Amino acid sequence: MRFFVLGAGSWGTVFAQLLKENGEEVILWARRKEIADLINNSHTSPYIDEMEISVRATNNLDELKSTDILVIAIPVQHVREHLSRLSKKPSMVLNLSKGLEIKTGKRISEIVKEILGCPYAVLSGPSHAEEVARKLPTAVTLAGDNARELQRRISNEYFRVYTCEDVVGVEIAGALKNVIAIAAGILDGLGGWDNAKAALETRGIYEIARFGRHFGADQKTFMGLAGIGDLMVTCNSKYSRNRRFGELIAKGFDPQKLLESSHQVVEGAFTVKAVVKKADELEIDMPISEEVYRVIYGGKSPFQSMKDLMKRSLKDEFWAD
Numbered sequence: 628m629r630f631f632v633l634g635a636g637s638w639g640t641v642f643a644q645l646l647k648e649n650g651e652e653v654i655l656w657a658r659r660k661e662i663a664d665l666i667n668n669s670h671t672s673p674y675i676d677e678m679e680i681s682v683r684a685t686n687n688l689d690e691l692k693s694t695d696i697l698v699i700a701i702p703v704q705h706v707r708e709h710l711s712r713l714s715k716k717p718s719m720v721l722n723l724s725k726g727l728e729i730k731t732g733k734r735i736s737e738i739v740k741e742i743l744g745c746p747y748a749v750l751s752g753p754s755h756a757e758e759v760a761r762k763l764p765t766a767v768t769l770a771g772d773n774a775r776e777l778q779r780r781i782s783n784e785y786f787r788v789y790t791c792e793d794v795v796g797v798e799i800a801g802a803l804k805n806v807i808a809i810a811a812g813i814l815d816g817l818g819g820w821d822n823a824k825a826a827l828e829t830r831g832i833y834e835i836a837r838f839g840r841h842f843g844a845d846q847k848t849f850m851g852l853a854g855i856g857d858l859m860v861t862c863n864s865k866y867s868r869n870r871r872f873g874e875l876i877a878k879g880f881d882p883q884k885l886l887e888s889s890h891q892v893v894e895g896a897f898t899v900k901a902v903v904k905k906a907d908e909l910e911i912d913m914p915i916s917e918e919v920y921r922v923i924y925g926g927k928s929p930f931q932s933m934k935d936l937m938k939r940s941l942k943d944e945f946w947a948d
């Protein structure tokens with residue numbers, strides 16, 4: 628059985644290389660032919676400079692075989708379009724992408740079910756590609772079909788895969804932490820407010836868990852690697868695109884111009900649209916996400932946003948909602 632990795636950005640490339648070094652058969656699909664050629668000819672990629680790439684790349688989607696495991700590693704807003712273009716159905720999907728589709732509010736598992744209807748698993752957790760490329764110790768979680776077999780095939784001495792049973796919780800945690808990380812970046816950009824950042828991360832995971840509860844997620848998941856683990860790395864790492872995006876906004880850069888000029892995906896800036904829409908429909912209190920939305924799309928001052936979060940009505944820390 629072969630892994631067909633859809634997406635030759637930083638994570639797709641590093642994950643494909645990890646699988647290859649684990650002895651798996653792998654092929655890496657790049658959207659642009661010049662990237663596939665660069666990987667094949669010079670064993671490098673503009674998306675990741677920490678490693679030599681020996682995986683074969685293609686930009687032909689028709690190379691997908693029906694016996695392949697399709698690994699999704701492309702921006703969430705483009706997943707539906709690419710799955711719809713497949714001429715064959717893979718044996719299963721392993722998803723690495725983190726976000727919600729704006730126009731439907733759906734998770735990747737729901738999109739896969741709608742279009743392919745094949746077995747599905749999701750891998751998530753604190754795993755910046757730059758560190759995995761350097762073989763630095765990393766632990767993640769995997770939920771869904773064939774979890775035990777995938778755990779065994781993906782784990783190695785620097786990449787430790789746990790399993791859990793909560794696909795919904797793992798997907799929601801991975802998607803929403805990117806929104807909170809933008810707020811964390813804003814705090815960094817405003818001057819590095821340590822107390823506020825600790826409070827934001829704590830209230831952030833509570834906000835994510837509250838959203839997850841409406842979709843049947845297991846609350847334990849938010850205390851695990853896909854939840855608090857990934858939230859911590861994304862809110863604090865120098866590698867996080869979401870955190871850096873927030874930091875630049877707070878330093879005065881225009882959010883729309885930043886998004887237009889970035890060649891890397893800032894998933895939280897898109898997922899926040901789906902989150903506020905769902906929160907509004909289902910009456911879920913999502914104060915941090917709503918402020919992030921107002922800063923990115925409403926031109927609100929980041930400083931005013933943080934002040935407004937502090938001025939909300941006083942309440943118990945763990946209120947029933």
Ligand SMILES: NC(=O)C1=CN([C@@H]2O[C@H](COP(=O)(O)OP(=O)(O)OC[C@H]3O[C@@H](n4cnc5c(N)ncnc54)[C@H](O)[C@@H]3O)[C@@H](O)[C@H]2O)C=CC1
Binds near residue numbers: 658674705756
């Ligand atoms: N970079 C990381 O450390 C991690 C990333 N992820 C997730 O993996 C997913 C992919 O992110 P990265 O590999 O970091 O990408 P990246 O930000 O390094 O590169 C952007 C990727 O998006 C692709 N892309 C741009 N427009 C596209 C389109 N219209 N259709 C298809 N592909 C398009 C580019 O070709 C490139 O492969 C995201 O959902 C991200 O949240 C998850 C864990 C770690």
Ligand SMILES: O=C(CO)COP(=O)(O)O
Binds near residue numbers: 861892
């Ligand atoms: O999900 C990630 C790390 O686990 C990557 O986050 P960023 O997209 O913010 O870099």
